[in-house]
Amino acid sequence: MASGGEVISNKQVIFKQFVEGFPKESDMAVKTSSISLKVEEGSNAVVVKNLYLSCDPRMRFRMKHSKDPGFVSFQPSSPLEGFGVAKVVDSGHPEFKKGDLVWGTVGWEEYSVIKNPESIFKIHHTDVPLSYYTGILGMPGLTAWAGFYEVCAPKKGEYVYISAASGAVGQLVGQFAKLMGCYVVGSAGSKEKVEILKNKLGFDDAFNYKEEHDLDAALKRCFPEGIDIYFDNVGGKMLDAVLLNMRLQGRIAVCGMISQYNLGQSEGVCNLMNIVYQRIHMVGFIVFDYFPQYSKFLEVVLSLIREGKIVYLEDIAEGLENAPAALVGLFSGRNIGKQVVVVARE
Amino acid sequence: MASGGEVISNKQVIFKQFVEGFPKESDMAVKTSSISLKVEEGSNAVVVKNLYLSCDPRMRFRMKHSKDPGFVSFQPSSPLEGFGVAKVVDSGHPEFKKGDLVWGTVGWEEYSVIKNPESIFKIHHTDVPLSYYTGILGMPGLTAWAGFYEVCAPKKGEYVYISAASGAVGQLVGQFAKLMGCYVVGSAGSKEKVEILKNKLGFDDAFNYKEEHDLDAALKRCFPEGIDIYFDNVGGKMLDAVLLNMRLQGRIAVCGMISQYNLGQSEGVCNLMNIVYQRIHMVGFIVFDYFPQYSKFLEVVLSLIREGKIVYLEDIAEGLENAPAALVGLFSGRNIGKQVVVVARE
Numbered sequence: 099m100a101s102g103g104e105v106i107s108n109k110q111v112i113f114k115q116f117v118e119g120f121p122k123e124s125d126m127a128v129k130t131s132s133i134s135l136k137v138e139e140g141s142n143a144v145v146v147k148n149l150y151l152s153c154d155p156r157m158r159f160r161m162k163h164s165k166d167p168g169f170v171s172f173q174p175s176s177p178l179e180g181f182g183v184a185k186v187v188d189s190g191h192p193e194f195k196k197g198d199l200v201w202g203t204v205g206w207e208e209y210s211v212i213k214n215p216e217s218i219f220k221i222h223h224t225d226v227p228l229s230y231y232t233g234i235l236g237m238p239g240l241t242a243w244a245g246f247y248e249v250c251a252p253k254k255g256e257y258v259y260i261s262a263a264s265g266a267v268g269q270l271v272g273q274f275a276k277l278m279g280c281y282v283v284g285s286a287g288s289k290e291k292v293e294i295l296k297n298k299l300g301f302d303d304a305f306n307y308k309e310e311h312d313l314d315a316a317l318k319r320c321f322p323e324g325i326d327i328y329f330d331n332v333g334g335k336m337l338d339a340v341l342l343n344m345r346l347q348g349r350i351a352v353c354g355m356i357s358q359y360n361l362g363q364s365e366g367v368c369n370l371m372n373i374v375y376q377r378i379h380m381v382g383f384i385v386f387d388y389f390p391q392y393s394k395f396l397e398v399v400l401s402l403i404r405e406g407k408i409v410y411l412e413d414i415a416e417g418l419e420n421a422p423a424a425l426v427g428l429f430s431g432r433n434i435g436k437q438v439v440v441v442a443r444e
Numbered sequence: 445m446a447s448g449g450e451v452i453s454n455k456q457v458i459f460k461q462f463v464e465g466f467p468k469e470s471d472m473a474v475k476t477s478s479i480s481l482k483v484e485e486g487s488n489a490v491v492v493k494n495l496y497l498s499c500d501p502r503m504r505f506r507m508k509h510s511k512d513p514g515f516v517s518f519q520p521s522s523p524l525e526g527f528g529v530a531k532v533v534d535s536g537h538p539e540f541k542k543g544d545l546v547w548g549t550v551g552w553e554e555y556s557v558i559k560n561p562e563s564i565f566k567i568h569h570t571d572v573p574l575s576y577y578t579g580i581l582g583m584p585g586l587t588a589w590a591g592f593y594e595v596c597a598p599k600k601g602e603y604v605y606i607s608a609a610s611g612a613v614g615q616l617v618g619q620f621a622k623l624m625g626c627y628v629v630g631s632a633g634s635k636e637k638v639e640i641l642k643n644k645l646g647f648d649d650a651f652n653y654k655e656e657h658d659l660d661a662a663l664k665r666c667f668p669e670g671i672d673i674y675f676d677n678v679g680g681k682m683l684d685a686v687l688l689n690m691r692l693q694g695r696i697a698v699c700g701m702i703s704q705y706n707l708g709q710s711e712g713v714c715n716l717m718n719i720v721y722q723r724i725h726m727v728g729f730i731v732f733d734y735f736p737q738y739s740k741f742l743e744v745v746l747s748l749i750r751e752g753k754i755v756y757l758e759d760i761a762e763g764l765e766n767a768p769a770a771l772v773g774l775f776s777g778r779n780i781g782k783q784v785v786v787v788a789r790e
Contacts, residue, residue: 166721333716352719366712370679373698373728375512380726382719 103136111206113172117161126422137190146184152232153437178206191215201231233436234410242270244388249351254279262331264291266436287431313339334365341369350380411435449482456553459518463507472768483536492530498578499783524552537561547577579782580756588616590734595697600625608677610637612782633777659685680711687715696726757781
């Protein structure tokens with residue numbers, strides 16, 4: 099029970115049931131609960147007002163009943179959780195005070211109680227859009243940074259291919275690769291996204307995978323010399339086609355496989371023998387392993403933003419009511435750029 | 445034309461036609477040709493008498509019509525080629541003289557003309573069986589050594605799994621891993637091989653994959669804590685099951701995928717998302733990249749043999765007439781240990 103303090107209404111996006119196949123808006127419901135804005139006495143929790151919520155593909159894993167301790171399933175009848183930007187309303191923790199801006203895991207609701215404030219980051223730089231801390235300056239940004247610089251071990255002049263290239267992570271990998279002096283091609287699922295890759299994000303080339311009957315042929319057209327680095331966000335048939343086009347000593351950074359997340363049984367990948375022929379390094383990584391490098395990352399990427407050397411596309415959904423559709427839209431590729439939900443702007 | 449010298453008959457194993465599916469003995473024919481034992485004047489070639497021939501799974505690649513410059517197809521109506529141990533009969537090359545023992549690529553025939561003697565190694569140590577230079581001291585040995593120590597980056601106490609574990613490469617990887625202080629399990633295709641793994645080669649455990657209906661369950665039984673290192677010689681369903689059992693930061697060295705070589709279309713591998721979950725490094729390698737390290741390898745492994753710290757199982761077929769059956773037998777797992785063909789003993 100809350101020990102006094104203002105109790106106000108708290109709109110929430112409730113997780114209704116475990117999901118098989120493609121998630122639907124009806125797997126979630128927007129309801130109104132109530133919350134005390136005061137931290138319980140003796141607790142070191144923090145109460146926050148949520149401003150921006152992040153829609154991330156890996157939330158799909160938490161929508162199924164999981165035995166894996168690495169993926170804590172969402173609780174039916176409770177709010178979803180994800181990364182978000184929030185403002186501290188009350189704090190029992192010495193490192194946070196009312197008014198602080200933070201980012202980290204919050205509930206999909208107007209106000210959240212954060213019971214382990216050690217897991218959230220304080221935001222010190224507000225000369226950039228706050229929503230960036232769900233994207234370029236948050237988990238997806240660190241994913242792109244660690245995945246490209248640490249996992250791919252890129253060299254100037256190398257041929258880099260990125261799938262889901264206009265997404266939260268892909269658009270940054272492409273820009274990092276251009277800054278490194280690589281030749282960069284991305285794929286995405288619409289003509290509009292392809293135009294953005296080429297004209298706004300500085301990719302050397304791009305293609306719409308939905309219009310290619312033969313992915314192998316599309317890759318051969320874009321990479322007549324083959325691919326040195328594949329940043330894989332999609333898995334499945336695309337990965338299989340890429341394996342046919344890798345160069346000697348190529349590297350595949352496996353970030354995610356969004357094409358597979360809603361399938362009962364993953365598609366089989368057949369061309370793995372090319373890993374031997376071309377001496378490929380295929381490496382899976384998870385951003386959480388790189389969180390200790392966050393402050394170094396932040397310094398570098400903030401500078402790139404301020405110097406105008408890097409841009410970031412966001413797709414903003416307004417209001418918690420639109421959050422279920424925004425999340426579901428990730429899996430049909432409806433979003434252009436990082437999908438964010440605005441709960442409140444301050 | 446040969447410029448003089450003794451011309452004698454030369455029995456050969458002729459490659460008849462490109463192969464689809466499983467190779468058959470009838471894809472080859474034993475015929476008798478003739479050869480001059482004198483090197484042509486002005487040539488730096490070497491004429492050798494072949495003693496031991498190596499049957500290697502990767503010869504399968506050369507039995508199909510290949511557009512890949514990395515795999516030069518066998519020429520129909522010409523002898524097969526492969527690694528072998530031979531004795532120099534005549535030499536136009538300053539580094540080789542009559543009577544020298546060598547190993548390297550030779551024809552499947554009694555006598556071969558080696559036109560590029562730079563590609564062959566002189567044998568200096570003959571206190572071990574000469575046939576070892578087709579196996580433990582030749583290409584398979586270097587494969588096991590480089591694949592385990594360089595690609596797998598093993599640490600004492602790690603859990604190591606090896607498929608095709610009694611084969612030319614697998615039996616060595618297992619022994620190297622035991623010397624490193626790892627827990628080592630191998631799989632093979634018969635009860636006899638499993639006994640050999642446990643009782644002759646010092647594996648901690650072994651299983652017959654042909655008797656396991658559920659490879660995932662078999663691996664969970666052998667590795668309740670999971671697998672740190674998988675040395676993959678087979679690919680396909682086994683690789684898929686292993687992916688479900690890898691530990692965090694596990695390494696998969698992809699040496700070969702013999703289960704796939706005779707299939708028109710490779711089996712699909714479905715569990716690749718585990719590469720992300722467990723941050724797996726899956727690395728393909730080819731022994732030829734490690735040939736510059738051969739002398740270092742030779743020194744180490746010769747010592748291990750002489751000290752009795754390592755043993756090597758060979759399966760010896762007698763005579764060129766039996767070479768086609770020996771080669772074909774690799775793909776049904778007929779051989780126990782390294783498959784060698786004796787052409788002559790001196």
